[in-house]
Amino acid sequence: MATFEVRGLGKQFPTDPPVRALDGIDLTVEDGEFVVLLGPSGCGKSTLLEILAGLQQPTEGAVLLEGEPVRGTNDRLGVVFQDASLYPWRTVERNVELGLEFRGVGKAERRRVATEYLAQVGLSGFEKKYPHQLSGGMRQRAGIARTLAAEPDVLLMDEPFGAVDHLTRIQLQRDLLALWESRRRTVVFVTHDVGEAVYLADRVILLSPRPGRVAREFVIDEPRPRRRGDIALLAVESEIYAALTRIEERSATA
Numbered sequence: 001m002a003t004f005e006v007r008g009l010g011k012q013f014p015t016d017p018p019v020r021a022l023d024g025i026d027l028t029v030e031d032g033e034f035v036v037l038l039g040p041s042g043c044g045k046s047t048l049l050e051i052l053a054g055l056q057q058p059t060e061g062a063v064l065l066e067g068e069p070v071r072g073t074n075d076r077l078g079v080v081f082q083d084a085s086l087y088p089w090r091t092v093e094r095n096v097e098l099g100l101e102f103r104g105v106g107k108a109e110r111r112r113v114a115t116e117y118l119a120q121v122g123l124s125g126f127e128k129k130y131p132h133q134l135s136g137g138m139r140q141r142a143g144i145a146r147t148l149a150a151e152p153d154v155l156l157m158d159e160p161f162g163a164v165d166h167l168t169r170i171q172l173q174r175d176l177l178a179l180w181e182s183r184r185r186t187v188v189f190v191t192h193d194v195g196e197a198v199y200l201a202d203r204v205i206l207l208s209p210r211p212g213r214v215a216r217e218f219v220i221d222e223p224r225p226r227r228r229g230d231i232a233l234l235a236v237e238s239e240i241y242a243a244l245t246r247i248e249e250r251s252a253t254a
């Protein structure tokens with residue numbers, strides 16, 4: 001069964017004047033699939049992800065999670081927000097333990113899992129620090145560790161590596177793929193980095209400028225592990241750039 005089925009989804013914010021963020025989105029995300037949502041700034045990517053996460057209500061249409069309408073948040077979904085929203089009064093490790101704490105996991109086990117995921121995002125040695133003692137990129141990595149530590153079946157990630165330096169970003173992309181391949185979680189990942197999209201995705205969904213609509217879909221069937229700079233990947237990348245330019249020009253003249 002598909003993880004997500006999105007049918008005729010629209011979202012309008014009741015501001016003055018109203019902002020139409022999303023329009024007529026139809027989208028199926030299969031179980032275990034790695035889908036990337038790509039599109040220009042302000043086209044509604046974060047809004048769409050928050051609707052999938054049950055954090056916002058659509059104005060029109062429906063979202064089904066494994067056949068059931070999404071109603072509010074769900075433990076099986078792990079969300080990484082665009083800005084790592086850590087609790088400032090908790091140390092890094094206690095932030096990462098949060099999801100496990102909610103599930104009633106004991107302290108020793110929580111600490112073990114937190115230590116493991118913090119190591120995975122390159123934050124060993126920073127367990128006892130508070131969020132304000134970290135750089136923006138480190139906070140973002142702590143936020144990723146927190147989501148991964150809860151071991152969700154479905155990962156919803158909103159530009160998770162946006163604030164991270166280039167080398168760490170490449171490492172985190174690799175770690176995420178390894179994790180995805182080992183447990184076959186379903187991933188919906190937002191980015192506006194075309195190179196990142198083709199490196200990670202099974203399928204790239206290109207959204208138009210606001211109101212966001214599905215403009216194009218690109219299936220990336222290059223075998224894994226993929227190599228950055230691979231000629232076939234670069235070809236898809238340039239095809240996506242061309243499509244992005246076209247939809248931006250079209251909206252500028254509309």
Ligand SMILES: Nc1ncnc2c1ncn2[C@@H]1O[C@H](COP(=O)(O)OP(=O)(O)OP(=O)(O)O)[C@@H](O)[C@H]1O
Pocket residue numbers: 013014015019020021039040041042043044045046047048082192210
């Ligand atoms: N709570 C809100 N109230 C009113 N308008 C909103 C709200 N949230 C988002 N918007 C508007 O909806 C549109 C889509 O916003 P959204 O954050 O989903 O875009 P995005 O594609 O994630 O952009 P970016 O790439 O810059 O993160 C924007 O025009 C934004 O101003």
Ligand SMILES: [Mg+2]
Pocket residue numbers: 045046047082158
């Ligand atoms: Mg966004």
